[in-house]
Amino acid sequence: xxxxxxxxxxxxxxxxxxxxxxxxxxxxxxxxxxxxxxxxxxxxxxxxxxxxxxxxxxxxxxxxxxxxxxxxxxxxxxxxxxxxxxxxxxxxxxxxxxxxxxxxxxxxxxxxxxxxxxxxxxxxxxxxxxxxxxxxxxxxxxxxxxxxxxxxxxxxxxxxxxxxxxxxxxxxxxxxxxxxxxxxxxxxxxxxxxxxxxxxxxxxxxxxxxxxxxxxxxxxxxxxxxxx
Amino acid sequence: xxxxxxxxxxxxxxxxxxxxxxxxxxxxxxxxxxxxxxxxxxxxxxxxxxxxxxxxxxxxxxxxxxxxxxxxxxxxxxxxxxxxxxxxxxxxxxxxxxxxxxxxxxxxxxxxxxxxxxxxxxxxxxxxxxxxxxxxxxxxxxxxxxxxxxxxxxxxxxxxxxxxxxxxxxxxxxxxxxxxxxxxxxxxxxxxxxxxxxxxxxxxxxx
Numbered sequence: 001x002x003x004x005x006x007x008x009x010x011x012x013x014x015x016x017x018x019x020x021x022x023x024x025x026x027x028x029x030x031x032x033x034x035x036x037x038x039x040x041x042x043x044x045x046x047x048x049x050x051x052x053x054x055x056x057x058x059x060x061x062x063x064x065x066x067x068x069x070x071x072x073x074x075x076x077x078x079x080x081x082x083x084x085x086x087x088x089x090x091x092x093x094x095x096x097x098x099x100x101x102x103x104x105x106x107x108x109x110x111x112x113x114x115x116x117x118x119x120x121x122x123x124x125x126x127x128x129x130x131x132x133x134x135x136x137x138x139x140x141x142x143x144x145x146x147x148x149x150x151x152x153x154x155x156x157x158x159x160x161x162x163x164x165x166x167x168x169x170x171x172x173x174x175x176x177x178x179x180x181x182x183x184x185x186x187x188x189x190x191x192x193x194x195x196x197x198x199x200x201x202x203x204x205x206x207x208x209x210x211x212x213x214x215x216x217x218x219x220x221x222x223x224x225x226x227x228x
Numbered sequence: 229x230x231x232x233x234x235x236x237x238x239x240x241x242x243x244x245x246x247x248x249x250x251x252x253x254x255x256x257x258x259x260x261x262x263x264x265x266x267x268x269x270x271x272x273x274x275x276x277x278x279x280x281x282x283x284x285x286x287x288x289x290x291x292x293x294x295x296x297x298x299x300x301x302x303x304x305x306x307x308x309x310x311x312x313x314x315x316x317x318x319x320x321x322x323x324x325x326x327x328x329x330x331x332x333x334x335x336x337x338x339x340x341x342x343x344x345x346x347x348x349x350x351x352x353x354x355x356x357x358x359x360x361x362x363x364x365x366x367x368x369x370x371x372x373x374x375x376x377x378x379x380x381x382x383x384x385x386x387x388x389x390x391x392x393x394x395x396x397x398x399x400x401x402x403x404x405x406x407x408x409x410x411x412x413x414x415x416x417x418x419x420x421x422x423x424x425x426x427x428x429x430x431x432x433x434x435x
Contacts, residue, residue, distance in 0.1 A: 004302065004330060013328040017317070024316045085310030088278055093329040094301030100329075228279050 010095045011103035018107040029111040032073035036116050039065035040123035051128040058127035059188035063181050065123075066116050066141060067148065071170050073112035074152035077104065078223060082160045088227055101223060102216035105153040113145030129192045136191025136201075143204035144184035150211035151176045153219035160226025180207055229254055229409055230275070230378060235284035237270055244270050245281065250411070254377075255423035257400060257410040262430065268413035269309065272380045275411065276306045288378065305376035307384060311367040315356035319347065319366050322355055326370050341369045345395055360387040368399055379403060381412035393418070 005013075022029050043061045044054055081087045081104070090100045120141040121134040129137065155172040159165025183200040190197035230252040237245035244267040252258055260268045273279040275286050277293055277300070286293045293300040313322050323338055342348040345365045355363060364387055371379060379400075385393045397418050400410055404423030412418075417427050 003332075005328060005332065010329045013325055017314075017321075017325040020321065021314060021316055083310070084314070085308050085312035086314070088306070088308060088310070089312045089326065090329070091278060092276060092301055092304060092306050094298050095329055 004094055007096050007099045010093070011099060014100060014103045015107045015110075018104065018111070022111050028076050029073070029115065032069040032112050033115040033119050035072055036065045036069040037119055037123060039068065041126060043127065055128040055192060058124055058129050058192055059185040061127060062120055062124060062137070062141070062188055063144070063185045066120065066145065066184075067174065067177055067181055069116055070113065070145065070148040070152055071173055073108070074149075074156050074169055074173065075166055076112075077108045077153060077156040078160050078226075079156070079165075082223075082226060087160075087223060091224065091227060097224065098216045098220040101153065101157075101220040102212075105149055105216065105219065108153075109146060109149035113149045114142075117141035117145050124188070124192065130194065132194055133188075133191040136197045137188050139201055140184050140187035140191065140197070140204060143201065143208050144180045146208040147180040147204070147211045148173075148177055150208075150215035150219075151180075154215055154222060157219040157222030157226060160223055161228070180204065183207065229289055230411070231285075231287045231290075232275060233285055233287075235271070235274060235286075236282045237267070237274060237279070238282055239270070245274065245284075247284070249284075250428070252378075252409045252411055253424070254407045254409055255404050256426065257404055257412065257420050257423060258426050258428055259417055259420075260411070260413040260428045261415070261417060262413070262428070269382050272306070272308070272382050272411065272413060276304065276380050277301075278306075303377045304380065305371050305374045305378070306380045307367055307371050308382045311363055313355045313363055313366060316354060318352050318354055319358070320351045322366065323370055323373065327373055330374055338369075338373060341372050344372075345369050345399070346391075361389060361392050364388055365392060365395065368396060372399055372403070377408050379408060379410045379412070381410060383413055383415070385414060385416075385418060 040061050043057060047053065047057065078087065091097050117138060121137045124133060124137045125131060151173050155169040158172060159168050162168065183203040187197045187200035187204060190200065233249045235245045235248040248271060250258065260271070262268050270279060274281045277297065288300045288303065291299065312326065324333060327333060339348060342351055345368060347362060347365050347369065350358060350362060355366065358366070368384065385396045388396060397420055400418065400420055401422035403410060
């Protein structure tokens, strides 16, 4: 009998596998970020394009678009691995299932949350935000998107066994995402107005840490139930 | 080695497993030839730990599989209806990522196993380009490479031609010869010659 690889090695392997699959199927991770850019760019067309008014609405536009994009992306997290039996093999691998689910969620964040955070400053500038606001907007979206991915993993796990779980995921995730939305929009607003945004950023970081601590356990339990 | 006793499983209002019991020793294969819809897959999933039973116990080497999860997982290889292969990865990549969760990568061993199953020329082919039978052979190669003592196989010869079925039998015989044991579901009994080969026709019987 051979010794089992460490959880760290197994997690790295999942990261590598999912990144390779993403390179071969770019549509899956490009869709949410393309959706995010489209929604934010539609705002100036639907509203009075006065720069001051756009600047005021930019935080709400950015965060609602980010929230909807992350919900759109969450469908890709477990669905295919659940369908083709990969999650069953994860559950029987002898590795910590919670650890493997966290590895999958973090890879998913790298593919969907990180591109959103990178695209957000550009969208903010397009909505009239000053370039000085870019670090604040970037940081707020980086922290917020981690929470959104982790919350989404719970929703994706809970709806794994359902044929059409897309709408239900939204209904589960959107109410849970309200704190991230409130603090994120506030941090973005303060950054755009060139005011100190440390307080909401700390709260976003706290939410991300809380999510990293609790969400993998909840989503692993939900996925296990989904596999039954 | 494997002892299942008094398993009861309900799916909704259906009593699927009604006190199923079985014993499986090293070098032994037990083939479930139950009719469709009476719980072959459910039994395999309960034994694997993917599905919790309402009552009954599953013991591996005298230890409960629900309390000694890691030790059981180390000795267990499960091949279900879904083969857990990624269509957009090559055969070699699929094996690499599946094996990496359970043991160190050994390129030489992988090559030998692929040769045994006659799929070594397909190593660099995307799984989406393979036939259903070829995909099943890749899953069998993975099973062999996992180096587990207990195999739970859900219709391992499905979608395979005569040559493929003979290869499945050869792989199972090889596993039994080194002291492994196999619980499998199938519609037609596989002609396993090595070790002890038992056929189980009805779930009401104790095997």
